[in-house]
Amino acid sequence: MAQRLDFYFFVGSTYSYVSVSRAAKAAATAGVTLNWKPFSVRTLMREQNNSPFAGKPVKMAYMWRDLERRAARFGVPFDGVPPYPIDPLEQANRVATLASTQDWCPAFVQAAYEAWFIGKLDPGSPEHLRGILQGLGRDADACMAEADSEPVVAMYAERTNEARTLGIFGSPSYVAGTEVFWGDDRLEDALAWASGT
Numbered sequence: 760m761a762q763r764l765d766f767y768f769f770v771g772s773t774y775s776y777v778s779v780s781r782a783a784k785a786a787a788t789a790g791v792t793l794n795w796k797p798f799s800v801r802t803l804m805r806e807q808n809n810s811p812f813a814g815k816p817v818k819m820a821y822m823w824r825d826l827e828r829r830a831a832r833f834g835v836p837f838d839g840v841p842p843y844p845i846d847p848l849e850q851a852n853r854v855a856t857l858a859s860t861q862d863w864c865p866a867f868v869q870a871a872y873e874a875w876f877i878g879k880l881d882p883g884s885p886e887h888l889r890g891i892l893q894g895l896g897r898d899a900d901a902c903m904a905e906a907d908s909e910p911v912v913a914m915y916a917e918r919t920n921e922a923r924t925l926g927i928f929g930s931p932s933y934v935a936g937t938e939v940f941w942g943d944d945r946l947e948d949a950l951a952w953a954s955g956t
Contacts, residue, residue, distance in 0.1 A: 762790070762953045763791065763792045763794055763935075763953065764786060764791050764792070764794065764933055764934070764935050764950060765794045765796050765933065765934040765935075766778070766782055766794060766796060766931065767796045767797075767798050767918075767921075767922050767927055767930065767931065767932040767933070767934065768796070768797060768798075768868070768930050768931045768932075769799065769800040769801070769852060769930040770845075770846060770855055770868060770872070770882060770883070771800075771801070771844060771845050771846045771851075771852070771883070772929075772930035773823075773843065774826065774929075774931060774942060774943050775872075776826065776835070776872050776875075777826065777829045777835050777943045778931040778943040778946060779868050779869055779931075780833070780835040781833050781943075782946060783865055785946060785947070786950060789951075789953070789954050789956075791953045791954050795864040795865060795868065796859065796921070796922075797852045797855040797856050797864075797868075797915065797918060798915070798918040798919045798921070798930075799852065799915065799919040800922075800927075800929060800930040802919050803919065803922060803928060804928070804929075806923075807928055829943065836876070836877055837876065839879075841875050841876045841879050842879060842880075842881055845881040845882065845883055846881060846883025847883070848883060849883065849915075850883045850906065850907075851871050851883040851888055852883075852915065853907065853911055853912065854867060854888065854892070854902060854903065855868050856911050856918065857902060857905055857906045860911075860914070863895065863897070866895055867891070867892075867895060870895060871891055874887055874890075874891055885903070888903065889903070925937065925939055926939060927939060927941070928941070929941050929942070931943055931946075933945065933946060933950075933953075934949075935949055935952045938952055940952070
């Protein structure tokens, strides 16, 4: 029976781009079930006074170059620096939360990151979010309305509280049981732990 790895991510996290592009395939190869869990890393960063790049131009320049190198390593497209930050109202993340209750979360999140990194669009803006959903064959207006409904908003808050309780402070994070692995560069370690190897 496949072991489970929880994948906590935030649409708007730069380093999650590479993970979103490669984690599903890597998990399948390792025989691990990947459980996609959107959460509000912004909320936790505000609580922890942990702003990674705001007001830190040297660190931000390093981050973009590091992302470009990692993308090249794993064959993930990278076509220059995308808009940043994005999704101020976290609407794309609530849609991801809705999608995670069904079967289209990976497809949505991958499309959202493609729109952001390759299309240079903010996937959280209503216009672009609508286009992403339509491209997936979804009823965009219905999905966006449901994503703003009380049950989905509550689930998003619950996922954020789960992350808080686990001691998560960044995105992407992987959790096997109670073991937390932070960053795309820890994906292989997380999969090894989850699979018992």
